[in-house]
Amino acid sequence: MKCPFCIDKNKETSVLDSRPSENGSVIRRRRICIECKGRFTTHERIQFRELVVVKKDGDKVNFDRDKIAKSVELALRKRPVDTDTKEKLISRIVNDIEGMGENEISSNVVGEAVMKALYTIDKVAYVRFASVYRDFRETKDFEQFLDTIDKK
Numbered sequence: 253m254k255c256p257f258c259i260d261k262n263k264e265t266s267v268l269d270s271r272p273s274e275n276g277s278v279i280r281r282r283r284i285c286i287e288c289k290g291r292f293t294t295h296e297r298i299q300f301r302e303l304v305v306v307k308k309d310g311d312k313v314n315f316d317r318d319k320i321a322k323s324v325e326l327a328l329r330k331r332p333v334d335t336d337t338k339e340k341l342i343s344r345i346v347n348d349i350e351g352m353g354e355n356e357i358s359s360n361v362v363g364e365a366v367m368k369a370l371y372t373i374d375k376v377a378y379v380r381f382a383s384v385y386r387d388f389r390e391t392k393d394f395e396q397f398l399d400t401i402d403k404k
């Protein structure tokens with residue numbers, strides 16, 4: 253942390269002491285500048301990243317775990333997959349997406365991540381999701397898609 257008083261010199265400061273406040277969600281640090289001996293306080297707070305999904309039409313919505321969960325639930329309806337496996341799958345998708353380290357992510361990438369994850373646990377669910385996601389209009393599209401799966 254640079255000293256706010258030695259602006260043009262940008263001198264480093266050292267921490268005099270650190271203590272948690274607001275039930276431990278904030279760390280308060282007393283700092284001193286090694287150059288001018290100026291003292292100041294900083295607060296360190298947990299920042300949950302706001303991930304934004306950019307839709308095809310350019311609209312932006314906040315990334316929402318519940319939406320992922322709903323898509324997965326729908327795709328896996330009446331499939332022999334237990335709740336625990338489902339929950340882990342949803343967490344894996346969310347971790348994958350958050351782990352990309354982007355602040356903005358296209359809805360395509362989200363869709364592909366869900367498809368990839370479903371593919372690993374249930375092929376029927378995968379095809380169900382893909383058919384909605386890829387917006388199949390004709391049986392022909394669907395057959396072509398099934399062909400691509402067989403080749404994998």
Ligand SMILES: [Zn+2]
Pocket residue numbers: 255256257258263285286287288289290
């Ligand atoms: Zn200073």
